Amino acid sequence: MMKLNEANFYLAAMLRCPGIGCRYLQRLLEVMESPLAIWQADAQTLADTKTMSLRLARRLADFCRQHEAVPEEIWKACEQKQIHTVSILEENYPEVLREIYAPPVILYYNGILEPDARRVAMVGSRRYSAYGQAIALEFGEKLAAAGLTVVSGAARGIDSFSHLGALKSGRTVAVLGCGVDIAYPAENRKLLYDIADSGGAVISEYEPGTRPLPAYFPARNRIISGLAEGTLVVEAASRSGSLITAEMALSADRDVYAIPGSIYAPGCAGCHNLIRQGAKLAAEPADVLVEFGLAADQPVKKAGPKLTAEEAAIYQVLSYEHPLSVDEIMLSLPDGEIANLSYLLLQMELKGIIIENELHCFRRAERE
Numbered sequence: 001m002m003k004l005n006e007a008n009f010y011l012a013a014m015l016r017c018p019g020i021g022c023r024y025l026q027r028l029l030e031v032m033e034s035p036l037a038i039w040q041a042d043a044q045t046l047a048d049t050k051t052m053s054l055r056l057a058r059r060l061a062d063f064c065r066q067h068e069a070v071p072e073e074i075w076k077a078c079e080q081k082q083i084h085t086v087s088i089l090e091e092n093y094p095e096v097l098r099e100i101y102a103p104p105v106i107l108y109y110n111g112i113l114e115p116d117a118r119r120v121a122m123v124g125s126r127r128y129s130a131y132g133q134a135i136a137l138e139f140g141e142k143l144a145a146a147g148l149t150v151v152s153g154a155a156r157g158i159d160s161f162s163h164l165g166a167l168k169s170g171r172t173v174a175v176l177g178c179g180v181d182i183a184y185p186a187e188n189r190k191l192l193y194d195i196a197d198s199g200g201a202v203i204s205e206y207e208p209g210t211r212p213l214p215a216y217f218p219a220r221n222r223i224i225s226g227l228a229e230g231t232l233v234v235e236a237a238s239r240s241g242s243l244i245t246a247e248m249a250l251s252a253d254r255d256v257y258a259i260p261g262s263i264y265a266p267g268c269a270g271c272h273n274l275i276r277q278g279a280k281l282a283a284e285p286a287d288v289l290v291e292f293g294l295a296a297d298q299p300v301k302k303a304g305p306k307l308t309a310e311e312a313a314i315y316q317v318l319s320y321e322h323p324l325s326v327d328e329i330m331l332s333l334p335d336g337e338i339a340n341l342s343y344l345l346l347q348m349e350l351k352g353i354i355i356e357n358e359l360h361c362f363r364r365a366e367r368e
Contacts, residue, residue, distance in 0.1 A: 008085045009071040009078075010035035011106050012207055016070065017063040019056055022102045022205075027051035029089065029105070039064050039071075077208045081181050084109050091115075100226035100252045104205035108180050111196030113203060119149040119173065120288060121224050121249070123242040124158025124234035129267055130363060131321045132235030133161050135259055139232065140165025140172070142285035146294045149173055149200070151227050153220060154188055158234045158242075163191060167198060173227065176204040177220040178212035221245040230255035232288060233279070236270030243270050246279070255291060257282040310338055311348055315364070318354060323361030 014020055014035075028038050031049045038046070046057035078085060086093050087106045092115045097103050107113070120143055124132055140150050140162040150166035152159040154174035166172035174195050176184065180202050183189035196202050205223065206216065221244050225231050231249040233256065236242040246256045256279040261268030275281050282288050289295060307315060317332040318324060326345070330337060338344065345362055348354045355365045 005085055005087070005090075006071075006075075007035040007089065008087045008106055009075045010039045011087055012074045012085075013067065013070040014039065014060065014064065015105070015207075016067070017060050020060055020063075022105050024052055024056075025105045026088065026103070035087075035089075074207050078108065081208055082110075083180055083208055084113070086113065094227055096229065097223070097226045100222060100248075102222070103226065104223060107203050107205055108207060109201045109203040110180050110192075111201035112199055113173075113201045114149070114171075117149045117171070118147065118292065119151050119228040120292070121151045121228035121231040121245065122158070122162035122234060123152060123221075123224065123231065123236075123245045124162070125236050125240050125242060125267055126155055126157040126159075127237075127267065128157040128161070128235055129265065130323045130357060130361075131261060131265075132158055132259075132267065133357070134320060134363070136161035136234045137165040139234065139259075139282075139285050139288070141168045143232075143288060144168070144170030144172065146285070146289050146292075148289075148292065148294070151175065151224055153177070153217075153224055154184075154192060154195075154202075156185055156187075160188060160191060162234070163195060167194060167200075171198070171200045173200050174202045175220055175224045175227070176202065176212075177206070177216035178204065179206050179208045179210040180204045181208045182211065184212045217241065218244055222248045225249035225254060226252060228254065230257060230288065230291060232257040232259070232282060233271055233274060234259050235261065235267050236274075237267050238269040238273060240270045243274070246274060255280060257288055257291075259283075307353075310344055311353075314338070314341070314344060314348065315353065318362060318364050320364045323355075323357050323359070323363040325359075325361050329362065 028051055032038050043058040043061040046060060047054040085106055085108055094115045136158045144150050144166035150162055150172040152162045163172045172195055174192060178184050183192055192202050225245050225248040231246055233242050233246050249256050258271040258274040258279040259282055313333055317329055330341060349356055352365055354362050356362050
């Protein structure tokens with residue numbers, strides 16, 4: 001029978017009851033002795049709390065009587081998959097998350113969930129540009145290096161690059177719209193493992209085995225913004241889902257920051273609209289850090305790898321924002337063709353001077 005954090009699994013089981021969500025359970029927890037007391041209560045006792053109608057109270061009481069094995073089933077699933085839990089009743093529940101509307105009553109997680117960490121959320125479009133990718137990697141790395149934990153949703157695009165940037169220098173937390181035992185999207189399986197294995201956490205309010213459904217992601221967004229003191233929108237179109245996260249941050253009286261971009265780029269329109277509405281413009285990581293009372297590290301700039309004359313010529317035609325194909329690089333070289341261009345590009349990538357994207361186009365690795 002259950003022993004460790006037993007109360008958590010009664011809460012988890014009651015969330016399976018149709019019509020019962022975090023708000024109802026939180027209200028019940030305020031007036032009843034414990035999750036077990038709620039689980040064992042009859043319909044009239046639940047209705048007498050004035051937190052729900054008699055009809056809903058009957059539904060919850062009937063559910064608990066008919067599903068007595070569910071709490072232990074969830075506990076065993078967590079034990080088997082080595083998944084941790086924390087409930088809103090426990091001291092190590094993130095304090096900042098308690099302040100939002102309908103905070104999750106239970107969180108499942110892999111890794112280490114530090115309750116008092118200082119966090120910044122980073123979100124953006126799944127349909128990213130090279131500009132958005134570069135910004136997410138840079139800001140993620142530098143914000144984490146300054147001591148902030150970067151929170152995002154592990155989605156394709158900007159979310160993933162934000163996590164990858166943060167992993168280079170510090171901690172990051174991924175909030176999922178499915179169970180933490182499910183890698184979604186599937187290509188992020190290694191990323192999620194690395195996040196949990198490096199001192200960060202992969203968390204969800206959904207029990208193990210829960211598949212990703214569209215309805216879960218807006219709810220997931222309130223946790224992303226709720227865990228953070230501020231939310232940075234890196235790249236978002238005018239109707240991006242990232243704007244939902246920003247709106248949730250504003251509704252919780254948290255700061256919102258937005259990265260500016262080209263006025264001709266549809267993928268930057270959402271950020272520009274946020275800035276018009278009062279979001280703080282973030283042109284560099286220091287713009288965010290100063291709001292947290294932190295200073296960006298200013299390490300002594302190390303001399304980069306020594307470039308040959310041909311490598312220097314290639315580097316000059318590349319930019320930070322706009323990747324070029326091999327043919328475009330060849331056409332841009334001032335002195336005409338370089339016979340071994342592909343080999344030189346490979347060598348420069350191995351030195352960390354340039355980056356190749358999935359379209360086999362190249363850009364500079366560091367912004368100057």
